[in-house]
Amino acid sequence: MYEIHVVRKDNRHLYERYFDPYFRLRHDIYVKQRKWMALDRPGGREMDQFDTEDAVYLFCIDNGQLIGAMRALPTLLPTLMSDIFPYLNIREPIRRPDVYELSRIFVIPERRGEHAGPRVEMLLLTAIMEYGISIGLTGFSIVLESWWLPRFERCGWKAHPLGLPREMDGMSVLAVLVDCDHTTWKSLCGQIGFTRPTLSWHGLGGITRRALPDISTLLPPTAQPAR
């Protein structure tokens, strides 16, 4: 069974071997497959100015292979929303210790839409909320394509638009603020049939973590995991 690992500056040395494949996968997925040519960089690795030591990554690892990932950035520092797409947020700029910005969620093509167990993408959505609760976050800001909204609605993520969608390179893109709360996390765990936390905190024993709500009594869903 694959695991989702929190990787941040404190334990990055334990995951160094995954970073080259990680940035290469980002290049394959965003530049080659999705054709987001603005992200093209020499060397076939997609990295940007936000891949600093303050970025937090969730790596989904299966038998030593990286099969999915997501990035979280503190909004007290520069983010995509503050520096690249500020016009998408018509409200107050978000610079809050309790809000992180999410970006670069992906699952490798051969592991998308799985039916044999919880989808990797659902695991990542569950895991990032677990991370947020654990470090005391109340929300996630995201610049996203509008096709995410019905997906969020289906899985129970509460996304509040911060402005109207705008057309960009043929995509409809908007800024949202998503609630990070116990209720959503418990609901996600129920949907994927988990009665234990999803995250591995390998090498992060020194981090103070808040208690998670009890999910040991959640019954596995009678229906199929959310798709």
Ligand code: COA
């Ligand atoms: N445009 C519109 N809808 C999309 C989409 C896109 N580029 N990518 C996924 N979807 C929606 C569709 O509704 C799709 O349903 P379909 O099979 O009927 O087309 C549904 O998501 C399922 O997507 P799928 O890719 O089969 O599986 P998944 O749910 O396991 O993974 C992602 C979803 C987004 C994680 C995966 O598609 C991925 O890694 N994509 C590339 C990276 C990316 O674009 N990330 C988002 C921006 S950072």
